[in-house]
Structures are given as structure tokens and as C-alpha cells.
Amino acid sequence: MSTLDTLSPMEAGRLPRNAPLFVGVAALAAGALVVVLGGSLVLGAVTAALVFIIALPLWSAVVENRRAAVDRLVTGLVWTAFAVALVPLIWLVWMVLDRGLATINPEFLTYSMRSVIGDEQGGLYHALMGTIVITLIATAISVPVGIFAAIYLIEYGKGTKMSRAITFLVDVMTGIPSIVAGLFAFAMFALILGPTRFGLAGGIALTLLMIPTVVRSTEEMLKLVPDDLREASYALGVPKWRTIAKVVLPTSVAGIVTGVVLAISRVIGETAPLLVAAGFTNNLNTNPVDGSMMTLPVFIFTQFGQATEKGYSYAWGGALVLIVIVMLLNLTARIVGKIFAPKTGR
């Protein structure tokens, strides 16, 4: 690059290939300098990011042209947006691990909070059991209803008024605020039994939140089953219901199970509806129709509400247990998806 005249038009005014790398290193250096001069780590990071976002377009504006500079500016912004989004995720996971691991011990996992006063050791066993019972109730209701509703939408009701109405209502249900679902379950039983809170009501509230997810994911999966297979089955003289039960559903089972597990992982962390419908208690209660039932999210919320060091640490411990459960469910969904996927033999 001696003079511009010796360059062909295609080579004119390009930054070197590794220009972003140079600028990146320079930005990190600037950030480090800020830290060395006594700025906080965050200030250093912000400086580095700003230098990176601004310096590269400036350089580009000088060597290349305005359009290229704008392109580089946007590229820098987009990368930064992603990097910034990682901060809360990593921070949150680290906090939960750090604080949670400090709290968790065998007693914490096997004790309830029954008659625990002051600094005595308590635990979240009652909340864990409550979460399991309530989630099982919600799953037991919403999975059959959701799957059969999806079967109706795809196999029976295509194009009918009723199916359009159901599709619309499922859309509406997706948007129900979770606390309203809780209020609904509470109001429904309050009308019959008077104001009372118990596990079943919590299960009903979660059902309302879970059904649309199950319907949607099942619907998507059933749509993926090629019509060829349905026709092949009909042509063998197989009735429609057997075709659905033995050809369509087995073909899409991987996707359906994955969708169900993900739906469970979503509702298992719901707090507000359970607070309203299932209430809270310090005691172990596994009877869903008698009295308040504790759940993990509500445990976290109430321990946080204590506003004591012990309460906070118990809340972090509960958060770790809850996140581990949610992540395990997500992992299960992925593995199930792989295992049950139709084998092509290739």
C-alpha cells in the first residue's frame, strides 16, 4: 500500500483484515488502564466497550468511507448487545451457585420449617414435596386435555368454526397473567368452599398456564407428521382413531414429550399463582385438598420476605434447588427428543 494510485478500485480504502482485533486489544488495554488508575472493574469494562464501539468506526470513517463506518458501528453495537445480555445471566447463575451452595446441606433438604425459630436449622422439604404434588396435578390434567385438544385441531376440526375458536382462545390463554390464573383458581373454590387455599387450587391455576403451551407444541408436532403416513394407514383399512393412536402419535412422540417437559419446567417456577391459590405454610402437607401447601417458589418468596440474613440465605438455597430442577427438566427434554426421534437407520 504505497500510494492510493497503485491500488485497484476494489482494494481502495479497506481496513486490514484484523483491524477489529487490533481495536479490541486496544480497547481492552484502555479498560485495563482505567482499572489500574483506580477505576472499578465495571468502569473498566464500560470503557473498553465504548472504545471498541467508537474507535473502529472512526478509523473506518477515516480510511474507508461513511457507509463502511456505519456498518462497523452497527456490528460493534450488535456484538456488544449480546455480550451485555450475558452479564445478568452469568452474574445470576454465579450468585445462585455461590450463595445456594453455602446454604444447602442434608438438613436443609430434608427438614421443613415447622416450629423453626431463630437460628435453628430448617429446610425446604415441605416446599419440595408441595411443588412435586402440585406440578403432578397440573401435568395430569393439562397433558391429556392439551394433547386431545391438539388432536382435535389437527385431525378432526380442521377449518371448522370450533377449531378457529379454540385456536383463538388458546392464544388468549397464553397471555393470561399468571397471577390472574391464581386468582381464578382461588375465586372458583372461594365460591364453593369460601376463601381457602390448598394444593389442588394451585394445581388448577398451573393447569390454566400449562394447557396452552401443551396444545401449541403438540399441534406443531402433529403438523409435522406427513399426510402420506395417515393415507398409508387408512389404505390398510385402519380406522382413523387407530391411525392417530398408533401411527400419528408414535411418529411425533419425541416432539410431544419434549414440549410437555418444557411446559412443566415453565410452570414449576411460577410463584404468583401459587401464592394466591395454594397459600403458604411452614409444615409438610402432601394432601392437596386439605389446607395450604408450600412450594419452592413460594418458599423463596417468603424467606426473602423475612428480610433476615438467614431468610436471604434460605432463599438462595431454594433458588439453587429450583434452578437445578428446571435445568434438569430442560436437559431431559433435549435427551428425550433425541431418544424418541424416529429412527431412519441411516
Add this chain to the structure above:
Amino acid sequence: MTSTVDAPPDASPPEIPELEGKTTVGDRVFRALAVAAGSLIMIALAAVFIFLAIEGAPGFTADEQHYDGKGSFIGLVVPLVFGTTYAAVLALLIAVPFAIGIALFVSHYAPRRVAKPLGFVIDLLAAVPSVVFGLWGGLALGPYIRPLHEWLHNTLGFLPFFDGQPSATGRTLLTASIVLAIMILPIITALCREIFSQTPTLHEEAALALGATRWEMIRYAVFPYARSGMVSAIMLGLGRALGETMAVAMVLSSSPIIVLDIITSDNPRTIAAHIAQNYKETTPEKVAVLIACGLVLFAFTFGVNALARWIVGRGERKQAA
């Protein structure tokens, strides 16, 4: 060209009866189950509305002592609606630029091989339960960004949003909005990503072939195609932010007031947080008031979601035309 029927050569009794009278009980039962499940969904939604209406109706006109010193339902619900909207809009202002940036990153900027796993990392944010976000926002983020509050007050204090005394705990509407923003970020990102990656390759290549830079290609080929989808993604994010309870209930100490300041310890309250904070209530009148508030929230989010769907529908019709 028809001919007479060929008698089957092996003139054994033909199996005619097989054609007739096959039971279809299984079919009928299966169909009935499917219809029942569909109907149950319709009934469930009707029930939600009816039960909330029956139980909530007295809440609109209860004695004035049941409205937290606000005198009437309107007096209580207007500040709550304000708080709900304010917090959600702030969250959107923070989340949308990031969401679009990240969606572009995954769909157009990140190296092909890592784009998918990176998208998955953002999806992980959606898997974190809201109560954990609330915990983190209240105990970690709030105290940590207190200096930000002071900096905003000192440099931008002439604006009505930052003119009050910065809170000493960091548990402010600003913090709550940031937490809300992080919670709705994965939803908006996922939807935008989906739409961006559906842009016809032909349009993109046409733009690039005309000498457009990557950004110009996105501006002139991707954004026009994705506009209605982006708007509806934002609306769905808004709907989610309006209904979110825990982040606000756990981060904020709030009351039903109308204030613009977002960095002080006097914060407006959202409907959902109001219900959560009073969940222990058992007096029938107070419960009715809470349910009435829930109805308002339901109607509000329903409206926002309906608007989002309408925008999508309009976009689709336009593209079909």
C-alpha cells in the same frame, strides 16, 4: 364399454358381509374425547372470566375503607394501572434495543457455527424462574447499581425522572424495570430472531449484489420484511411485562401512587404486585377488591395481546396481497 360382472372363478361364498356393519365405536369415542378436550378449553376460559366477574363484582363498589385509603376503586386502580404501564414501558425501552441487537447477532452477525448455541444461551434466560430474578434483583442488582442512581441524579437531575433523592437501597422502579427487561428479553429476542431468519434470501442477496453493506442490507431488506413481526414481538413482550408479578413485588417497596421519579424510595405499584403483596387477605371485601384489580389486569393484557395479533394478521394480509 362396461361388461357384465365376472363371477369369481372360485365361486366360493364371497366375503360380502365384511363390507358392512363394522363398528366404529373406537372412532366415536376418540372423536368425542378430542371434542371434549377442545370444549373444555373454551369452558375453562369462560369460567375464568365468569368466576372472576362474580367474585370481583363487589370489589368495584365496596366500602371506602377497603381501598387502601384511596377512597374508591377508581382512586385505587388508576395509580396501579399507571404503575403497571410505567414499569412495563420502561422495561420495554431497555429491552427492545438489546433484543433486536441480539436477534440480529444470532441471525446475521454471529459466525454460523456458534449462532445456534449462542441463541440457546439467551433462551436459558427464559428458563430462570421469575422468583429467582426477583431475588437477584432485590439482593444483588439493586445494591450494586446504587451508584448508577446517584450518577443519574447528579447528571440528569433536571429531568422529572431523576430529580428526587436517590434511594439508599437501590430497590427502585429503575432496578425493577431492568429486572423486568431482562425477563422479557428472551421472548422478544426469540420472536425477532425467528422473523429475521425468515427474510427471503433472495431479497438479501439482491441488496448485497447492489453493493450494500451488511447494515444497509439489514435496513433495506430485513427490517421492512420483519416490521410487523417485530412490532408484535414487542407487544407480546409488553403483555408479559404487564402481567409479571415477582420481579416488581420483590424488588420494590411500593404503594399505589403516581410519581414519575424512578430512583427514589417512593415507588408506584403494579397491579400484579398489589395482589401479591395482599395475598394473605381473607376479608371478603378486600378479596373482592383484589379480584376486581385482577380483572382489570386481565382486560389490559388481553387488549395488548389482541393488538399484537391484529398487527401480525395485518402484516400477513399485506404480504399475501
Add this chain to the structure above:
Amino acid sequence: MATSIDVSDVHIYYGDFKAVEGVNMTVKARSVTAFIGPSGCGKSTFLRTLNRMHEVIPGARVEGKIMLQGTDMYAPEVDPVAVRRQVGMVFQRPNPFPTMSIYDNVLAGNRLNSKRMSKSEADDIVEKSLRGANLWNEVKDRLNRPGMGLSGGQQQRLCIARAIAVEPQVLLMDEPCSALDPISTAAIEDLIHELKTTYTIVIVTHNMQQAARVSDETGFFNLKAAGQPGHLVEFNSTKKMFTNPDNEATEAYISGRFG
């Protein structure tokens, strides 16, 4: 166990649209009948009415009589499912069930109808059907592998084995070779020759050489004009159709002057 099919005055509709009109013919037992004609003339649609697969499509209906063994298969008391057990079908694209092994695919018709059978009975049916479809020697060592793992031609023969395993009277084939390479096509054509000793076979094909090679009788379908319903122009022995057809349009189509 093979039977003839008598078709009299059949009209086929999709909703309000009339797709095929006024078909009369007799499909002879233990023979191969081919339907030829330009795209969209309704030959596949007509084929699908022969085992009531047509009505799987919402809004589709049929007027007229189709007699199978002396019973009108469109009579109100007849269950379409029972018709399909008598009249099997092979489709354009091979469509083995992806969740099932080769063995289970062959037995699908029996298994899906929950027919109770012993292991040895099942083994017999599988072997007999796969032999019948000329596939036994190629797959006998890997019966438990997924059916989707076979080549396209093998998959199509697997589908034929699946169709004959339920011992139908009639076998309908809707362009069974159009997705296959020439070698697989030859294998299927040989198979059709063998199958006609046992079954009544009706085949739709775009390939006129194929119709000439495999069929005993041929029906030519055509459209009067675009948007008009298709109709049966001529139905005659294949020999006559390809040497000296009665109808000018048939001759024009067969000699390649249109379509």
C-alpha cells in the same frame, strides 16, 4: 381371492368443484388395468375413489355406484374402513412408517387393527408378503432394522408387501414408480406381473411404455378444457389402445401429439 370392480356413472366432487364425471367401466379380476392421461385429468382422483380414500380429503364426495363383489361400496351402511381392507393401495412416494422396523411395517395392517396372532403366524405373514413383493432375499437378515433405512425402490416394495399382507382383493397403485430409478422401476414392473395372478391390480401411470408393458386393459382419461371435469375417453384392451384405438384423442395422446 380377487374380484372385479363395476363402476357405473361415477361423478367425483371436491366441494362444489366437479373433478371427474360420468365414468363407467369394469375392472376385470386377476388382471392389470392401467389409467393414463395428462396431468390433472382426474385419473388419480378416480383411483382413490376405488377404495374410498377420496373422502379423506375434507369436502370431497362421490356420486354413482362402485360395485365390489356385488355390494355397492358407497352404500350408506358400508364402512369405508372395511372397503379399504379389501382394496389395498400403494402410493406415489414410498411411505413406510418411520417408527416401525421392516418386520412391523409388513404387519402394520394387522397390528394396527389389533388382530391377535401368534409369533409363528406373524412370521409366516411377513415372509409370505415379503416374498410376494420380491423383497425377502434382500431384507431377511435385517427384519428388525427401520423400514426407512431401505433404498427408495426397496421401500416401495416394502409398501407393496405391507399392502398385500392384509390379503386384499384389489391392489391400487398410484404412479408407484414415479419416484424411483429405472432399475427399481423394472423390479416393481416384474412384481406387478407376478401379483396379477393373485390380485386385481389397477395402476395409474404417466409413463405410457409402462402402461403398455404391464397392463392388460387401459383407460384413457382426459379433460375437455382446463377447469372442466375430467372424463374417461376410452377403455379398451391395452393391445388395442396402443395399436388401433377407437378414439382419435386417444391415438393423438398415445402417439405423443399432445399431453
